[in-house]
Amino acid sequence: MTAALRPAAKQASVSGALSRNRSIAIGLGVLIVLLVIGAALVGNFLAAENLRSMLLLAAFLGLASLGQTLCALLGGLDLSIAYVIGAANILLPKLINLGLPPVLAVIVVAIGGAVIGAVNGLLSFRLQGQALIVTLGVGFAVLGGAQILTSLGSSFAGTVYGVVPVWLSNMAAINGTTFGLHFPPIILVWLVISAGLIMIMHRSWFGRSLYALGNSRLAASRLLISELKLWVAVYAISGLMAAITGVLLLGFSGGGFADVGNPYLFTTVAAVVIGGTSLLGGWGGYGATVIGTLVLTVLTTILVGIGLNYAAQQAVFGLLIVPVVALYARSPPIRMQI
Amino acid sequence: MSAAVLRTRRFGLGGTYYGVAVGLFVVLLVISAVCGPHLFTLDGAAGAIIVVVPLVLAAMALTPIALVGRGSVDLAIGPLIGFLNVTLVQVLIANDVTSPVAVIAWVIAVGVAYQLLQGAIIVFVRVAPIIVTLSGYLVLSGVNLVIMPKPSGSVPDWMSDWGSGTTVFTPVLLVLVIGLVAWLLFTRTAFYQHLRLTGADERMAYASGVQTNLVRLGAHAIGGFFAGLAALAYTGLISSGDPTQGSNYTLSAITALVLGGTSIGGGRGGIIGSAVGALDMYLITYVLSTFNFGIVSGFVTQLAFGTVLVVALLSNIFLTGGKATAR
Numbered sequence: 012m013t014a015a016l017r018p019a020a021k022q023a024s025v026s027g028a029l030s031r032n033r034s035i036a037i038g039l040g041v042l043i044v045l046l047v048i049g050a051a052l053v054g055n056f057l058a059a060e061n062l063r064s065m066l067l068l069a070a071f072l073g074l075a076s077l078g079q080t081l082c083a084l085l086g087g088l089d090l091s092i093a094y095v096i097g098a099a100n101i102l103l104p105k106l107i108n109l110g111l112p113p114v115l116a117v118i119v120v121a122i123g124g125a126v127i128g129a130v131n132g133l134l135s136f137r138l139q140g141q142a143l144i145v146t147l148g149v150g151f152a153v154l155g156g157a158q159i160l161t162s163l164g165s166s167f168a169g170t171v172y173g174v175v176p177v178w179l180s181n182m183a184a185i186n187g188t189t190f191g192l193h194f195p196p197i198i199l200v201w202l203v204i205s206a207g208l209i210m211i212m213h214r215s216w217f218g219r220s221l222y223a224l225g226n227s228r229l230a231a232s233r234l235l236i237s238e239l240k241l242w243v244a245v246y247a248i249s250g251l252m253a254a255i256t257g258v259l260l261l262g263f264s265g266g267g268f269a270d271v272g273n274p275y276l277f278t279t280v281a282a283v284v285i286g287g288t289s290l291l292g293g294w295g296g297y298g299a300t301v302i303g304t305l306v307l308t309v310l311t312t313i314l315v316g317i318g319l320n321y322a323a324q325q326a327v328f329g330l331l332i333v334p335v336v337a338l339y340a341r342s343p344p345i346r347m348q349i
Numbered sequence: 350m351s352a353a354v355l356r357t358r359r360f361g362l363g364g365t366y367y368g369v370a371v372g373l374f375v376v377l378l379v380i381s382a383v384c385g386p387h388l389f390t391l392d393g394a395a396g397a398i399i400v401v402v403p404l405v406l407a408a409m410a411l412t413p414i415a416l417v418g419r420g421s422v423d424l425a426i427g428p429l430i431g432f433l434n435v436t437l438v439q440v441l442i443a444n445d446v447t448s449p450v451a452v453i454a455w456v457i458a459v460g461v462a463y464q465l466l467q468g469a470i471i472v473f474v475r476v477a478p479i480i481v482t483l484s485g486y487l488v489l490s491g492v493n494l495v496i497m498p499k500p501s502g503s504v505p506d507w508m509s510d511w512g513s514g515t516t517v518f519t520p521v522l523l524v525l526v527i528g529l530v531a532w533l534l535f536t537r538t539a540f541y542q543h544l545r546l547t548g549a550d551e552r553m554a555y556a557s558g559v560q561t562n563l564v565r566l567g568a569h570a571i572g573g574f575f576a577g578l579a580a581l582a583y584t585g586l587i588s589s590g591d592p593t594q595g596s597n598y599t600l601s602a603i604t605a606l607v608l609g610g611t612s613i614g615g616g617r618g619g620i621i622g623s624a625v626g627a628l629d630m631y632l633i634t635y636v637l638s639t640f641n642f643g644i645v646s647g648f649v650t651q652l653a654f655g656t657v658l659v660v661a662l663l664s665n666i667f668l669t670g671g672k673a674t675a676r
Contacts, residue, residue, distance in 0.1 A: 088479075134659065134662075134663070137663075138662060138663070140420060140613070140614045141607075141612075141613060141614070141662060143420070143422060143479070143613070144422075144603065144607050144613065144658065144662060145659060145662060147600070147603070147604075147655075147658070148604075148654075148655045148656070148657075148658030148659040148662065149655060149659060150655065151651050151652070151654050151655025151658065152651075152652050152654075152655030152656045152659070153655070154648075154651060155648045155649065155650070155651030155652030155653070155654075155655060156648075156652050158645065158648035158651070159645045159648045159649060159652065162644055162645045162648065163645075277483055277486065277487065280483060281483075281487075284480060290477055290479065290480065291477065320494075322490060322491040322493075322494035322495065323491050323494075323495060324491070325487045325488075325490055325491045326487060326488045326490070326491025326492055326495070327491075328487050329483075329484040329485065329486070329487025329488035329489075329490075329491065330484070330488055332480060332483065332484040332487070333470060333474065333476055333480065333481060333484045336476045336477070336480050337474050337475075337476055341474065341475045341476060342475045342476075342477070343475070344475065345551060345552065345555045345561055345562070346555070348552055
């Protein structure tokens with residue numbers, strides 16, 4: 012994120028493969044330990060019903076954190092995700108209420124998300140190091156604008172009621188079915204997207220360029236990688252995935268609510284760093300975030316199971332973040348950076 | 350980068366770092382004079398001061414921490430103000446400790462202690478500041494609700510009329526003046542130059558013999574001092590304890606900071622900009638409230654904040670001629 016921290020990422024890439032495997036191994040270990048603890052503390056923890064609901068919640072968080080992971084690999088952040096989720100969640104029912112065919116409405120919302128993301132990318136690239144503020148500002152503006160649009164001619168500010176198409180409810184509701192099997196299709200969708208993205212990150216020009224740029228801007232420019240294009244593409248993907256998460260959350264809840272994205276403001280960042288992706292850029296990946304997402308979801312379920320409220324859960328997450336990051340991504344002392 | 354270069358940057362041909370904020374302030378003042386002259390009556394001004402001072406102080410608390418660089422934005426500032434508020438009401442006042450000295454010493458000491466803890470984690474554990482403050486945001490938000498599950502409590506008698514806002518010269522204004530004077534004195538010290546140097550280029554500062562770790566801890570301590578003052582003004586404003594409202598200051602204080610021209614990349618900015626940025630935010634809310642937007646008024650404000658934030662960021666970069674912070 013700043014000049015002083017660059018060597019950290021460089022050193023990390025030297026022992027990259029080793030460390031990456033280590034972070035995945037630690038993550039999986041933590042996940043298994045948590046599952047054992049959960050099974051011991053909470054009744055019916057490993058029952059099919061509970062596993063299904065945990066995977067469903069993890070799928071929402073995982074899809075929302077996809078863009079955050081890619082942005083972190085560039086050394087940026089996208090805080091607009093939470094607000095784009097909220098905006099998509101209220102704009103979609105509004106569009107359907109206006110008489111747009113649901114499929115078309117979903118496409119419009121998804122394209123809108125990608126466009127907002129592209130704007131984020133353009134501005135964040137121009138204002139290097141200020142991505143946090145830029146995306147926050149864009150997020151405010153987008154959700155404010157969406158709320159104004161949906162409130163026109165309605166007496167419910169910030170909430171939109173409407174008929175959610177059956178296929179969308181089935182997609183993301185807990186009692187949904189996939190090819191006759193008893194789990195919501197979003198879990199399968201998340202699995203396919205994760206596998207696809209991990210493949211893309213390792214095998215494609217796009218994925219390798221992203222790591223190259225995150226590690227060293229100089230090296231990336233020598234390889235004729237266009238920084239601007241990558242920033243715009245990554246943030247557009249982030250906006251697109253946020254909009255899709257907002258759409259799916261509508262299927263889950265059945266009604267549009269502007270603040271539905273708020274829990275994702277910092278949780279997406281937490282999922283990325285707990286997974287082991289460095290916020291400094293160039294190190295980590297979506298596989299790590301998938302594990303981070305699962306760890307967070309299982310932990311939340313345990314905390315709810317032993318009777319902690321939302322505030323106390325947040326506090327536990329907060330206490331977890333620093334030690335976990337200290338495991339993966341400490342910067343070297345200043346005397347080593349001269 | 351020498352002190353002379355730093356001065357050129359601050360007063361050079363490109364204009365001061367807070368030019369955009371001051372320009373916006375003048376424009377907003379003119380619009381308010383046309384749309385809502387109530388602001389310029391004694392009552393209006395007194396009410397405005399009571400409401401705006403906590404935000405001004407919160408933005409000032411962020412400034413030294415942002416100045417010291419490494420992209421440190423103290424996300425925990427809002428919950429920290431809430432924490433100082435609820436501990437003040439629940440721990441001190443509930444046990445009948447109500448003397449002004451004890452109350453003021455408590456908020457400042459706890460504020461400084463918390464910021465020193467955050468600074469120590471950043472310096473010694475060597476984790477990126479944004480992660481430490483994010484963690485602080487989550488932890489303090491939770492702890493506040495554990496200490497005080499719902500708004501309750503009262504303030505000592507000497508503080509009870511702080512929030513009434515009947516005259517302009519209230520104790521709340523005095524708190525702000527004390528903060529400003531303390532900062533102006535601080536800018537005269539060598540430590541302040543070290544702070545700016547560390548923020549502008551930490552490696553160069555270290556190589557020049559600046560104790561960058563100490564400087565970072567010092568910046569956090571000063572931020573903690575202002576967070577204490579902000580909590581004092583905030584407690585005066587709401588005249589009770591509230592575990593959640595304080596958290597709202599995080600996003601508005603960051604907006605004010607950026608509006609005021611302070612770069613979160615470090616080295617550029619100052620407290621005057623943050624203060625004017627916070628005044629701008631109040632005036633935007635005020636001007637928008639004079640139009641009748643009905644149920645969407647809150648959303649119009651949100652839209653305006655977001656747009657102003659992005660536009661201010663862009664114009665600060667282009668007008669001051671400063672390069673975007675390289676990574």
